[in-house]
Amino acid sequence: MCKDMSPLEKAIQFHGHVCPGLLMGVRVAEFAMHRLGVSADVNEELLAVVETDSCGVDAIQAILGCTFGKGNLIFKDYGKNVYTIASRENGQAIRVAQKFRNSRTPQSQRYRELVCKGPLTEAEAAEKEELIALLFEQLMSTPFEELFDWKEIDFEFPPKAGIFNTIQCTRCGEGVIDIKATETARGPVCPGCLAENGGR
Amino acid sequence: MERVDRIIPAEDGSIFLESVFGERRVIKARIVEMELVRHRILLEETPEAVVTQRIQELWLEPATDHGHFHEGEEVILRIFKGYNMKPGEGLSGDGLEAFAVADGVSRAVPVQEHQGSMEINLGQEADGLLQVYVREQGEHELYGKVVLEIGHHHHHGLQALGLPLEIVPAGYSHARLGENYEFQVLAAGEPVAGLEVKATYAGTHHREHPHRLRTDDNGRARIFLTARGNYLFSVTHNNVTSTFTLVKSF
Numbered sequence: 001m002c003k004d005m006s007p008l009e010k011a012i013q014f015h016g017h018v019c020p021g022l023l024m025g026v027r028v029a030e031f032a033m034h035r036l037g038v039s040a041d042v043n044e045e046l047l048a049v050v051e052t053d054s055c056g057v058d059a060i061q062a063i064l065g066c067t068f069g070k071g072n073l074i075f076k077d078y079g080k081n082v083y084t085i086a087s088r089e090n091g092q093a094i095r096v097a098q099k100f101r102n103s104r105t106p107q108s109q110r111y112r113e114l115v116c117k118g119p120l121t122e123a124e125a126a127e128k129e130e131l132i133a134l135l136f137e138q139l140m141s142t143p144f145e146e147l148f149d150w151k152e153i154d155f156e157f158p159p160k161a162g163i164f165n166t167i168q169c170t171r172c173g174e175g176v177i178d179i180k181a182t183e184t185a186r187g188p189v190c191p192g193c194l195a196e197n198g199g200r
Numbered sequence: 201m202e203r204v205d206r207i208i209p210a211e212d213g214s215i216f217l218e219s220v221f222g223e224r225r226v227i228k229a230r231i232v233e234m235e236l237v238r239h240r241i242l243l244e245e246t247p248e249a250v251v252t253q254r255i256q257e258l259w260l261e262p263a264t265d266h267g268h269f270h271e272g273e274e275v276i277l278r279i280f281k282g283y284n285m286k287p288g289e290g291l292s293g294d295g296l297e298a299f300a301v302a303d304g305v306s307r308a309v310p311v312q313e314h315q316g317s318m319e320i321n322l323g324q325e326a327d328g329l330l331q332v333y334v335r336e337q338g339e340h341e342l343y344g345k346v347v348l349e350i351g352h353h354h355h356h357g358l359q360a361l362g363l364p365l366e367i368v369p370a371g372y373s374h375a376r377l378g379e380n381y382e383f384q385v386l387a388a389g390e391p392v393a394g395l396e397v398k399a400t401y402a403g404t405h406h407r408e409h410p411h412r413l414r415t416d417d418n419g420r421a422r423i424f425l426t427a428r429g430n431y432l433f434s435v436t437h438n439n440v441t442s443t444f445t446l447v448k449s450f
Binding site: 133 | 266267268352378404405406407410426449450
């Protein structure tokens with residue numbers, strides 16, 4: 001695309017659709033950029049520790065440039081909408097946690113029902129369209145502190161992502177990076193083969 | 201349906217509704233209750249299909265998938281007639297006129313049929329902003345307008361074209377998803393207050409326009425953009441229906 005995309009547009013294009021989860025991630029990403037005074041990452045100046053694998057993480061990747069492939073997206077499978085964004089450049093880090101709510105709004109509840117329903121009738125598709133438009137505006141206009149708790153934290157930066165040698169697995173013959181291989185009696189074995197053979 | 205002016209029951213069990221804005225609808229329904237002092241009439245729809253007579257809309261869409269044309273590129277616009285951004289059948293070139301306006305200078309441009317649809321081919325246009333509109337005259341006049349960006353980063357103000365009824369962006373800029381978009385409705389150059397503006401977008405599942413806005417005392421209204429692709433704004437006043445296509449790059 002020849003024109004610059006907005007952060008929101010980048011997130012939607014990366015994720016493939018608009019949904020409340022993505023929009024929450026957009027809010028986190030935009031807040032982090034503003035609070036830390038940074039722009040999208042190029043080469044691991046920024047680091048994101050995400051405690052969820054939900055839609056919002058796509059916004060973190062698309063907007064902040066903290067990505068799985070670059071090694072500056074660290075995933076902790078805690079099932080919590082909590083994000084820590086850290087800047088190596090200025091040494092600052094913030095921890096952002098989505099506020100817990102005991103109940104959903106009727107619109108949010110109904111949206112969730114339609115998302116989980118499977119094939120929708122035309123009327124249901126129109127209803128879902130209307131709900132996402134409503135939720136979109138709500139989530140993008142609600143003050144940040146009503147949606148999230150956040151604080152500055154001390155953060156220990158891990159080393160930047162390393163580059164390792166590739167060696168050959170002696171069982172399957174496929175390449176595996178040396179630090180992931182396990183030395184066995186017959187030679188280095190990849191994690192996949194190790195798991196298939198009971199850890200031997 | 202708002203500001204209903206006439207309700208006419210028919211012998212076949214349908215009811216004809218017409219609003220002060222000229223919108224018409226025929227529904228299979230019965231009158232349950234009338235509270236005239238409270239200006240309230242309660243209808244109950246019967247299970248049979250809704251038959252709607254809608255005011256047709258005329259609109260333009262640029263033949264580009266990224267919201268603008270580059271200098272040197274052929275500028276092509278497709279003309280549609282239908283409702284809620286869903287084309288109907290049978291748009292012919294009869295009575296259809298088109299005009300392109302750049303820097304306040306207007307010129308007539310030909311409308312031609314191409315592969316079964318009507319289009320305007322402006323050829324290559326100079327870098328800048330171009331307003332194009334189509335007109336179909338008749339008992340009920342139809343107008344459709346679009347603002348095209350040739351090249352990039354044109355943010356200067358737009359002048360109204362002086363159409364009998366016109367939707368004008370309130371300061372041209374790139375309309376973005378997730379942002380508010382403001383416009384003004386003018387009738388013969390003057391702001392129109394309290395007018396309903398219908399808004400829809402490409403690919404909507406709604407049978408009717410998903411958004412109904414109302415102009416304020418300055419003829420302005422605003423909408424938060426939540427859908428990808430182009431939006432269409434439509435307004436009807438004094439036997440004229442005028443649309444404006446908001447072209448978005450995303």
